[in-house]
Amino acid sequence: MSDERDLEPDCELVGIVAVADNDVIGKDGDMPWHIPADLQHFKKTTIDHPVIMGRVTYEGILEALGEPLPGRTTIVLTSRDLETPENAVVATDLEAALEAAERAARERHDTDRVFVAGGATVYEQFLSALDRLVVTEVHDDPDGDTRFPTWGRESFREVWRDERDGFAFVEYARRERMD
Template sequence: MSDEHELETDCELVGIVAVADNDVIGKDGDMPWHIPADLTHFKETTMDHPVIMGRVTYEGILEALGEPLPGRTTIVLTSRPLETPENAVVANDLEGALEAAERAARKRHNTDRVFVAGGATVYEQLLPALDRLIVTEVHDDPDGDTRFPTWDRESFREVSRAEHDGFAFVEYARRERTD
């Protein structure tokens, strides 16, 4: 894992994830729940922004939608060769992913916010650099094979929470760094 100081961008870097009470985020390449409100929340939150994700997450989206996320630039972090359409870019390392996302944010989307949308390895690698986390807390303990990495909750403060039946939308902002 890279040191957080090596991962620099002028954009706000925001992790977005749905995670169960037992830290499960996936099972067999998919989410182990179906919460339409969460899918809508993800779409509305990430629309018109670059989204960094790993290859497995990207392929799952392609399988579900038949295309990369519409209205967003997808940055696929992978060491494997991968053919992508115009609104998707392959990056072979974290620095390349952040550079591609920052370029897309400025030139294509006119924003200073970049989202990180998984999977577990990508979250783990970019957690130290995140400015914000937008979490759908799923109040359940499903079986799964993919978990959200352990994160230092003391480094973040909760800034908003909206409770719903069986889940909550929660936003966390990183506390000021003292280094």
């Protein structure tokens, strides 16, 4: 795989994640909480957009829903050979994933926004190329085996926040890059 810093997306690249105060995002391949409002927020935010994710995240969605995310094109970043339905595509590296997502954004969804939806390794690989982060900040410290990578908050500025009971929806935009 190439270095993520070489990625130059032609679209807005947005990470979307639910993360606890202790940076936990998963436990045993699942989220260690159940927040229906977060699931609704994820759906509302990503519908009609391509979503890049790793194989484990994709398989977790298949197990939960019986199909890939409806109303979105799923790009599965994996080195494994997977059979996918029409609204899912396998990509073996970052460039192929981004290319497939950008093509789906133009041809299927009429948008210029692509989402990155995990897991931890996928977030880490795309982190330096993200223009925005849409974060559900879960005000808890659950046990977990998967953590969101260190993302350098100083590189982003908070542009929107909606506090709820026990969590907050927050959007961060990347600060202007210093050349």
